[in-house]
Amino acid sequence: MNQEITKNRTWCCIGLMTIAVAAACSSDDEPAPASSPVGAAGAPATGVTTLQVNAQTPPVTGKDDIEAWLAKGDYKEWTCEKEPHNAKSPSPHGVNRVCSNLLVAQYKGQLADERPIGSASVKEIWDAAGEVIEGYAVEVKTQATSSGGASWYWYDRVAGNNVVADGFGDTGSAKSICVGCHIASGTDAEHITSEYSRDYIYTQVTQLECLNKYRNLLLGLRVT
Numbered sequence: 739m740n741q742e743i744t745k746n747r748t749w750c751c752i753g754l755m756t757i758a759v760a761a762a763c764s765s766d767d768e769p770a771p772a773s774s775p776v777g778a779a780g781a782p783a784t785g786v787t788t789l790q791v792n793a794q795t796p797p798v799t800g801k802d803d804i805e806a807w808l809a810k811g812d813y814k815e816w817t818c819e820k821e822p823h824n825a826k827s828p829s830p831h832g833v834n835r836v837c838s839n840l841l842v843a844q845y846k847g848q849l850a851d852e853r854p855i856g857s858a859s860v861k862e863i864w865d866a867a868g869e870v871i872e873g874y875a876v877e878v879k880t881q882a883t884s885s886g887g888a889s890w891y892w893y894d895r896v897a898g899n900n901v902v903a904d905g906f907g908d909t910g911s912a913k914s915i916c917v918g919c920h921i922a923s924g925t926d927a928e929h930i931t932s933e934y935s936r937d938y939i940y941t942q943v944t945q946l947e948c949l950n951k952y953r954n955l956l957l958g959l960r961v962t
């Protein structure tokens with residue numbers, strides 16, 4: 739009898755935790771509205787954006803700003819992969835963990851559809867042993883249309899403070915390296931690393947992945 743009560747209490751407790759977890763993984767927070775993508779002079783301009791920087795939206799104004807924003811750790815509250823893993827082909831990123839902001843995590847578009855302006859992903863780049871974060875890669879969509887990758891901001895800093903890319907995808911290494919490969923995301927079986935691999939994002943971390951993380955935690959707590 740007592741055992742029965744204890745068991746019921748445990749399940750009740752687990753039930754309450756489940757509700758809390760569902761809330762933690764929920765998509766109630768509305769993605770921050772993006773302001774209109776116009777340049778300083780009011781004309782549409784590639785590489786110029788009025789996206790407001792906030793917990794969901796990294797700055798697109800260069801290394802110092804993005805590193806300061808990353809150090810605050812807001813992206814860790816996004817929908818993130820459970821743990822670092824080896825690069826998924828054709829990725830050159832090494833051991834990594836991807837976090838998707840709300841606009842990316844909730845995206846359900848078709849292959850040819852555009853992701854919304856403000857879509858952003860952060861990739862933690864880990865050492866080979868998966869113990870220490872050595873760098874970051876970031877991509878942010880700053881206009882309503884991807885325009886061949888030009889409207890995405892690309893940042894990549896690897897071990898040794900080596901900046902591989904820092905800029906918009908219409909020029910330099912952002913274009914030749916990052917866009918050169920991300921443009922293929924979702925286009926064929928070789929270029930799919932998750933459901934909704936498309937529009938320059940390879941790995942879209944979904945709410946489900948977030949829930950799974952806590953489900954495993956709860957299963958670990960269950961009494962037998």
Ligand code: HEC
Binds near residue numbers: 824859861892894915
């Ligand atoms: C040869 C292909 C390739 C190149 C070059 C490449 N990436 Fe990636 N990238 C991937 C793949 C595949 C993934 C997802 C899986 C993984 O990394 O394990 C990814 C993931 C990412 C992610 C996480 C969001 C997403 O799209 O999945 C970011 C951010 C990112 N890359 C940024 C960059 C930047 C910045 C550059 C340029 C310096 C770059 N990448 C160059 C293939 C590439």
